[in-house]
Amino acid sequence: MKVFISVDMEGIHGAVSWSDMEGNGHQTVYENAWKELSWIVEGINRSKYNDEIREICICDSHARGEGIPFRSFGDSRINLIRGYPRPFYMLEGLDESFDLLMLVGYHAKIGALHGLMDHSYSSSCIYCVRLNGQEMSEADINAMLASHYGVPVCFVSGDDILEKEIEEHFPIPPIFICTKQGLGRFAAKMYFEDNLKPKFVEGAMQAIDRKDTFKPLTLAPAYDLEIDFASTVIADAVSVIPGLERRGGRRVLYRSTDMRSIYRMIHAAAMLGGKFAAFT
Incomplete structure:
Protein backbone atom coordinates (compact mmCIF):
# COMPACT_ATOMS: atom_id res chain seq x y z
CA MET A 1 0.00 0.00 0.00
CA LYS A 2 1.17 3.56 -0.76
CA VAL A 3 -0.06 6.81 0.82
CA PHE A 4 0.35 10.27 -0.75
CA ILE A 5 0.19 13.38 1.46
CA SER A 6 -0.19 16.80 -0.19
CA VAL A 7 0.63 19.65 2.21
CA ASP A 8 -0.52 23.25 1.86
CA MET A 9 0.07 25.88 4.58
CA GLU A 10 -3.02 28.09 4.88
CA GLY A 11 -4.88 25.43 6.87
CA ILE A 12 -1.98 24.66 9.23
CA HIS A 13 -2.70 25.51 12.88
CA GLY A 14 -1.43 28.90 14.01
CA ALA A 15 -1.46 30.58 10.57
CA VAL A 16 -3.87 33.48 9.90
CA SER A 17 -2.18 35.36 7.04
CA TRP A 18 0.46 34.98 4.36
CA SER A 19 2.72 37.29 6.35
CA ASP A 20 2.85 34.45 8.88
CA MET A 21 4.62 32.41 6.21
CA GLU A 22 6.85 35.16 4.84
CA GLY A 23 7.81 37.33 7.83
CA ASN A 24 9.39 36.70 11.20
CA GLY A 25 6.82 34.06 12.11
CA HIS A 26 7.26 31.88 9.03
CA GLN A 27 9.39 29.29 10.78
CA THR A 28 6.61 28.74 13.33
CA VAL A 29 4.07 27.90 10.62
CA TYR A 30 6.46 25.53 8.85
CA GLU A 31 7.38 23.86 12.13
CA ASN A 32 3.66 23.47 12.84
CA ALA A 33 3.25 21.78 9.47
CA TRP A 34 6.04 19.36 10.37
CA LYS A 35 4.32 18.65 13.70
CA GLU A 36 0.99 17.90 12.01
CA LEU A 37 2.75 15.51 9.66
CA SER A 38 4.49 13.82 12.58
CA TRP A 39 1.09 13.31 14.25
CA ILE A 40 -0.27 11.83 11.03
CA VAL A 41 2.70 9.48 10.77
CA GLU A 42 2.09 8.42 14.38
CA GLY A 43 -1.54 7.69 13.51
CA ILE A 44 -0.54 5.70 10.43
CA ASN A 45 1.83 3.66 12.56
CA ARG A 46 -1.06 2.81 14.89
CA SER A 47 -3.26 1.62 12.03
CA LYS A 48 -4.04 -2.05 11.70
CA TYR A 49 -2.80 -1.81 8.10
CA ASN A 50 0.51 -0.14 8.97
CA ASP A 51 2.56 -3.21 8.07
CA GLU A 52 1.05 -3.19 4.56
CA ILE A 53 2.24 0.36 3.81
CA ARG A 54 5.51 0.42 1.88
CA GLU A 55 5.69 4.12 0.95
CA ARG A 64 7.61 27.11 -4.11
CA GLY A 65 7.38 23.89 -2.13
CA GLU A 66 10.24 24.77 0.20
CA GLY A 67 8.45 25.16 3.52
CA ILE A 68 8.43 21.78 5.25
CA PRO A 69 11.66 21.36 7.25
CA PHE A 70 13.87 18.72 5.67
CA ARG A 71 14.05 16.60 8.77
CA SER A 72 13.48 12.89 9.24
CA PHE A 73 10.19 11.63 10.63
CA GLY A 74 11.90 8.49 11.87
CA ASP A 75 10.16 6.32 9.29
CA SER A 76 12.20 4.96 6.38
CA ARG A 77 9.09 4.65 4.19
CA ILE A 78 8.73 8.43 3.95
CA ASN A 79 10.09 10.58 1.13
CA LEU A 80 9.56 14.30 0.46
CA ILE A 81 8.91 16.14 -2.81
CA ARG A 82 10.16 19.75 -2.71
CA GLY A 83 10.75 22.61 -5.13
CA TYR A 84 9.06 24.46 -7.98
CA PRO A 85 8.00 24.55 -10.79
CA ARG A 86 6.75 21.03 -11.47
CA PRO A 87 4.08 19.81 -13.94
CA PHE A 88 1.56 18.52 -11.41
CA TYR A 89 2.47 20.90 -8.59
CA MET A 90 0.39 19.92 -5.51
CA LEU A 91 0.15 16.28 -6.61
CA GLU A 92 3.52 15.85 -8.27
CA GLY A 93 4.46 12.18 -8.11
CA LEU A 94 0.94 10.84 -7.64
CA ASP A 95 -0.08 8.01 -9.96
CA GLU A 96 -2.17 4.85 -10.04
CA SER A 97 0.33 3.00 -7.83
CA PHE A 98 -0.96 4.93 -4.78
CA ASP A 99 -3.92 3.79 -2.71
CA LEU A 100 -4.87 6.82 -0.59
CA LEU A 101 -4.52 10.61 -0.67
CA MET A 102 -4.37 12.96 2.32
CA LEU A 103 -4.76 16.75 1.98
CA VAL A 104 -3.12 18.53 4.91
CA GLY A 105 -3.30 22.26 5.70
CA TYR A 106 -5.83 23.04 2.96
CA HIS A 107 -8.20 26.03 2.74
CA ALA A 108 -11.54 27.16 1.32
CA LYS A 109 -12.09 28.26 -2.28
CA ILE A 110 -11.81 31.86 -3.40
CA GLY A 111 -14.80 33.93 -2.31
CA ALA A 112 -15.84 31.66 0.58
CA LEU A 113 -17.42 33.63 3.42
CA HIS A 114 -15.02 33.65 6.40
CA GLY A 115 -12.65 31.33 4.55
CA LEU A 116 -9.18 31.89 5.96
CA MET A 117 -6.80 33.07 3.21
CA ASP A 118 -9.40 31.94 0.67
CA HIS A 119 -8.05 31.51 -2.85
CA SER A 120 -7.88 28.98 -5.67
CA TYR A 121 -4.30 28.25 -6.76
CA SER A 122 -3.31 31.92 -7.02
CA SER A 123 -4.29 34.65 -4.56
CA SER A 124 -2.90 37.33 -6.87
CA CYS A 125 -4.50 36.59 -10.23
CA ILE A 126 -7.35 34.05 -10.10
CA TYR A 127 -10.81 35.24 -9.08
CA CYS A 128 -12.77 32.02 -9.68
CA VAL A 129 -12.29 28.49 -11.04
CA ARG A 130 -15.29 26.57 -12.41
CA LEU A 131 -15.42 23.05 -13.72
CA ASN A 132 -18.57 22.23 -15.69
CA GLY A 133 -20.22 25.25 -14.11
CA GLN A 134 -19.37 24.47 -10.48
CA GLU A 135 -17.00 26.65 -8.46
CA MET A 136 -14.08 24.56 -7.31
CA SER A 137 -11.52 24.66 -4.51
CA GLU A 138 -8.00 23.30 -4.65
CA ALA A 139 -9.19 20.33 -2.59
CA ASP A 140 -11.95 19.62 -5.14
CA ILE A 141 -9.71 19.77 -8.18
CA ASN A 142 -6.85 17.87 -6.56
CA ALA A 143 -9.32 15.16 -5.55
CA MET A 144 -10.53 14.95 -9.15
CA LEU A 145 -7.01 14.55 -10.49
CA ALA A 146 -6.42 11.82 -7.90
CA SER A 147 -9.65 10.17 -9.03
CA HIS A 148 -8.23 10.03 -12.55
CA TYR A 149 -5.69 7.59 -11.09
CA GLY A 150 -8.32 5.79 -9.02
CA VAL A 151 -7.01 7.24 -5.74
CA PRO A 152 -9.57 8.39 -3.12
CA VAL A 153 -9.12 11.14 -0.53
CA CYS A 154 -9.21 9.65 2.97
CA PHE A 155 -8.12 12.58 5.17
CA VAL A 156 -8.30 16.39 5.03
CA SER A 157 -7.29 19.09 7.51
CA GLY A 158 -7.94 22.83 7.49
CA ASP A 159 -10.45 25.42 8.69
CA ASP A 160 -14.16 24.93 9.36
CA ILE A 161 -15.19 26.65 6.11
CA LEU A 162 -13.27 24.08 4.09
CA GLU A 163 -14.89 21.36 6.17
CA LYS A 164 -18.33 22.53 5.00
CA GLU A 165 -17.18 22.52 1.37
CA ILE A 166 -15.82 18.99 1.72
CA GLU A 167 -19.09 17.76 3.21
CA GLU A 168 -21.02 19.27 0.30
CA HIS A 169 -18.80 18.05 -2.55
CA PHE A 170 -17.68 14.57 -1.46
CA PRO A 171 -20.36 11.82 -1.55
CA ILE A 172 -18.32 9.92 1.07
CA PRO A 173 -16.55 12.66 3.06
CA PRO A 174 -13.01 11.89 4.18
CA ILE A 175 -11.90 12.15 7.80
CA PHE A 176 -11.64 15.88 8.54
CA ILE A 177 -9.58 17.56 11.27
CA CYS A 178 -10.54 21.19 11.89
CA THR A 179 -7.52 23.28 12.88
CA LYS A 180 -9.31 26.63 13.34
CA GLN A 181 -12.55 28.54 12.83
CA GLY A 182 -12.54 31.22 10.16
CA LEU A 183 -13.69 34.67 11.29
CA GLY A 184 -12.57 36.50 8.15
CA ARG A 185 -9.93 36.26 5.46
CA PHE A 186 -7.15 37.02 7.93
CA ALA A 187 -8.75 36.22 11.29
CA ALA A 188 -9.56 32.95 13.04
CA LYS A 189 -10.26 31.26 16.33
CA MET A 190 -7.28 28.99 16.86
CA TYR A 191 -6.91 25.58 18.47
CA PHE A 192 -3.75 24.66 20.38
CA GLU A 193 -1.62 21.57 19.95
CA ASP A 194 -2.77 19.80 23.11
CA ASN A 195 -6.24 19.84 21.54
CA LEU A 196 -5.15 19.00 18.00
CA LYS A 197 -2.52 16.29 18.40
CA PRO A 198 -4.84 13.52 19.64
CA LYS A 199 -7.34 14.38 16.90
CA PHE A 200 -4.70 14.16 14.18
CA VAL A 201 -3.32 10.88 15.49
CA GLU A 202 -6.76 9.30 15.80
CA GLY A 203 -7.96 10.77 12.50
CA ALA A 204 -4.98 9.47 10.54
CA MET A 205 -5.34 6.03 12.10
CA GLN A 206 -9.05 5.93 11.24
CA ALA A 207 -8.36 7.13 7.69
CA ILE A 208 -6.09 4.14 7.09
CA ASP A 209 -8.24 1.67 9.03
CA ARG A 210 -11.30 2.69 6.98
CA LYS A 211 -9.45 2.74 3.66
CA ASP A 212 -12.06 0.65 1.87
CA THR A 213 -14.80 3.15 2.82
CA PHE A 214 -13.44 5.94 0.64
CA LYS A 215 -14.01 6.01 -3.11
CA PRO A 216 -12.62 8.13 -5.96
CA LEU A 217 -14.92 10.88 -7.20
CA THR A 218 -17.00 10.18 -10.30
CA LEU A 219 -15.40 11.87 -13.29
CA ALA A 220 -17.26 13.43 -16.22
CA PRO A 221 -16.62 12.35 -19.83
CA ALA A 222 -15.58 15.92 -20.71
CA TYR A 223 -14.73 19.15 -18.90
CA ASP A 224 -15.33 22.83 -19.43
CA LEU A 225 -12.78 24.73 -17.36
CA GLU A 226 -13.60 28.41 -16.83
CA ILE A 227 -11.19 30.73 -15.07
CA ASP A 228 -12.07 34.28 -14.09
CA PHE A 229 -9.04 36.47 -13.44
CA ALA A 230 -8.64 39.45 -11.16
CA SER A 231 -8.22 41.87 -14.07
CA THR A 232 -8.59 42.04 -17.84
CA VAL A 233 -4.85 42.42 -18.42
CA ILE A 234 -4.25 39.03 -16.81
CA ALA A 235 -6.81 37.51 -19.18
CA ASP A 236 -5.11 39.36 -22.07
CA ALA A 237 -1.85 37.61 -21.23
CA VAL A 238 -3.19 34.15 -20.43
CA SER A 239 -5.38 33.99 -23.54
CA VAL A 240 -2.25 33.59 -25.69
CA ILE A 241 -1.99 29.98 -24.43
CA PRO A 242 -3.02 27.67 -27.31
CA GLY A 243 -6.36 25.98 -26.70
CA LEU A 244 -7.78 28.70 -24.46
CA GLU A 245 -10.84 30.65 -25.62
CA ARG A 246 -11.50 34.20 -24.42
CA ARG A 247 -15.05 34.35 -23.07
CA GLY A 248 -15.18 37.84 -21.59
CA GLY A 249 -13.09 40.61 -20.16
CA ARG A 250 -11.72 38.47 -17.34
CA ARG A 251 -12.78 34.95 -18.37
CA VAL A 252 -11.17 32.18 -20.39
CA LEU A 253 -12.45 28.71 -21.29
CA TYR A 254 -10.57 25.47 -21.86
CA ARG A 255 -12.15 22.16 -22.90
CA SER A 256 -10.68 18.69 -22.47
CA THR A 257 -11.64 15.09 -21.80
CA ASP A 258 -8.44 14.55 -19.79
CA MET A 259 -8.35 15.69 -16.15
CA ARG A 260 -4.55 15.83 -16.32
CA SER A 261 -4.76 18.44 -19.09
CA ILE A 262 -7.30 20.43 -17.08
CA TYR A 263 -5.00 20.40 -14.06
CA ARG A 264 -1.94 21.48 -15.99
CA MET A 265 -3.88 24.25 -17.72
CA ILE A 266 -4.94 25.69 -14.35
CA HIS A 267 -1.32 25.87 -13.28
CA ALA A 268 -0.11 27.23 -16.60
CA ALA A 269 -2.72 30.00 -16.33
CA ALA A 270 -1.76 30.73 -12.72
CA MET A 271 1.96 30.83 -13.50
CA LEU A 272 1.60 33.15 -16.49
CA GLY A 273 -1.21 35.19 -14.95
CA GLY A 274 0.79 35.80 -11.81
CA LYS A 275 3.41 37.63 -13.85
CA PHE A 276 0.77 40.17 -14.87
CA ALA A 277 -1.01 40.55 -11.52
CA ALA A 278 0.71 43.87 -10.85
CA PHE A 279 1.08 44.91 -14.50
CA THR A 280 0.19 48.57 -15.16
Missing part, protein backbone atom coordinates in the same frame (compact mmCIF):
# COMPACT_ATOMS: atom_id res chain seq x y z
CA ILE A 56 4.47 7.46 2.33
CA CYS A 57 5.14 10.29 -0.12
CA ILE A 58 4.86 13.84 1.26
CA CYS A 59 4.50 16.63 -1.31
CA ASP A 60 5.33 20.18 -0.14
CA SER A 61 2.58 22.01 -2.01
CA HIS A 62 2.64 25.61 -0.79
CA ALA A 63 4.20 28.36 -2.93
